[in-house]
Ligand SMILES: O=P(O)(O)O[C@H]1O[C@H](CO)[C@@H](O)[C@H](O)[C@H]1O
């Protein structure tokens with residue numbers, strides 16, 4: 001009989017409408033491929049050569065202030081610029097449109113040696129406040145349609161500076177993944193008068209199979225359709241559209257679940273766990289988006305150990321995303337780990 | 346004035362319907378991030394420890410024959426199996442379907458030290474014949490709906506054995522990327538009575554801006570919407586649905602363009618150039634697919650040098666694929682390189 005735990009199958013990602021392939025038996029295959037270097041551990045609290053540390057010089061020649069909490073500035077190498085001339089290129093099958101925007105860098109802490117799981121909850125709250133400020137400020141520009149807040153953590157995720165930091169890319173059009181999630185959530189909201197993720201959360205809380213952490217205001221879980229081995233999602237219990245709508249209590253609860261989830265990640269392989277993470281929330285300057293339900297995705301690449309990652313290559317790039325362990329196995333593993341960081345135990 | 350060469354913009358991928366972000370000015374940013382190891386060069390022609398070399402033992406205990414040309418066998422760690430029980434799981438927002446299939450491994454050559462660009466055109470023709478045989482054989486199984494032929498080349502692309510080889514994953518449903526390409530091509534064919542890629546090829550041959558190599562039967566180009574830095578596509582001039590329809594002449598021309606394109610790749614950074622590559626062709630056992638036009642994608646990760654790749658992370662995973670050099674710049678670079686491999690010059 002068909003069994004999700006044992007047999008290859010596809011699962012529906014309700015947020016994008018895409019199906020992903022799961023091959024549970026595939027972890028039995030021995031690994032003879034690439035083994036990554038372990039990331040350097042024990043960084044100093046201040047690094048004179050780091051362009052993100054307080055008081056240091058940046059590549060544009062300006063100086064960072066002696067900041068004490070989270071600190072934000074405009075990216076010196078922004079992918080999106082606010083003064084891009086608008087225009088189009090249309091040669092029937094060749095179509096292009098100009099894209100403008102604003103890119104910002106957010107230092108999470110003045111302390112070069114830290115990462116989110118090693119910061120205090122109070123310090124993480126300051127980061128959340130900065131995310132809120134950025135969201136408020138950037139949405140005042142009427143040409144901005146979407147604000148992507150994210151973090152690339154670890155060299156293996158293309159992060160070029162280990163100083164704890166994230167980014168904000170605000171764009172003049174709604175990016176691909178967000179268009180898909182908007183459509184799916186709109187369809188659901190129109191049909192059911194409730195948000196897609198409220199109902200999904202209810203199912204998950206009933207089943208308890210993929211839940212990792214739950215607090216009063218947030219749930220961290222491995223989504224049923226996860227594609228990265230230890231992919232997770234933080235969902236707010238309340239149906240809010242964006243980060244600005246969180247109450248003080250919710251802010252505190254978010255800081256707490258962020259610290260716990262990222263500590264569990266580090267505890268998994270006793271290594272500073274690499275990932276790309278980011279919030280998904282409603283577009284801005286784009287009318288009403290009642291359907292939108294705030295959430296945050298974590299996409300970590302590691303599969304077998306601190307040095308062996310999942311390669312999303314050949315079949316995944318050309319045909320279909322594919323994973324080797326089930327979401328339920330990954331969730332059970334993450335659930336069983338301590339929420340207190342191994343360095344703080 | 347808006348200029349594709351200078352200003353950030355999005356471009357339409359006509360094969361998927363998705364838009365990708367191009368930030369031409371971004372290459373100016375200095376790179377302080379991850380630098381990969383150079384792949385080992387100068388492998389022996391035979392490696393006693395390699396499970397793909399002729400006469401050696403595989404992990405399931407069986408022995409490879411003393412094969413002389415391309416050689417195929419069923420993957421000992423197949424992601425898709427032919428005996429998966431059919432079934433479904435449907436709990437409203439949690440939806441899954443069983444997926445069965447057949448996975449095969451194709452050794453391109455008995456010589457452990459070779460890669461496609463270093464093989465003779467005659468030897469590459471043997472590989473193409475094997476692809477044709479596999480396509481013919483696998484499509485005889487009526488439960489198979491799509492046959493994905495691909496190669497992961499290089500450790501950095503998750504390839505766990507440097508012996509020249511590729512894979513075939515045949516599945517009981519049509520994978521995501523292929524569904525998208527089918528829809529786009531169907532829409533175009535219905536409206537114009539011609540294949541999407543025939544008309545696209547005509548535009549590209551007129552403009553000559555993104556063409557890398559052209560021979561009597563095939564064109565290698567950087568697609569207008571390429572997302573990987575040196576992404577390319579080989580398109581057949583004749584509108585055929587799949588690899589089995591190629592004439593002997595076309596087979597020879599395909600072998601030739603494959604050797605030339607992959608040699609140019611190696612010549613770019615004087616390194617065995619990593620990539621994932623694979624054919625896209627019509628589904629099988631799924632009615633008539635006149636709209637389909639055979640092509641082959643190459644997705645190579647390198648960006649700046651033999652050791653610095655493009656990271657498709659944070660913004661790309663969460664929001665929108667993004668590239669740092671334009672398709673036209675990449676095409677000009679590849680076009681200017683010799684089509685004769687630096688080791689054969
Ligand atoms: O099948 P292999 O070579 O063991 O594995 C490689 O290719 C597969 C198909 O693209 C991927 O799923 C794996 O992540 C990759 O390591």
Ligand SMILES: O=P(O)(O)O[C@H]1O[C@H](CO)[C@@H](O)[C@H](O)[C@H]1O
Nearest residue numbers: 158160655656657658659660661
């Ligand atoms: O902006 P950074 O940190 O220089 O660059 C990193 O994040 C970007 C946004 O996800 C990616 O486009 C780059 O490939 C990656 O190296």
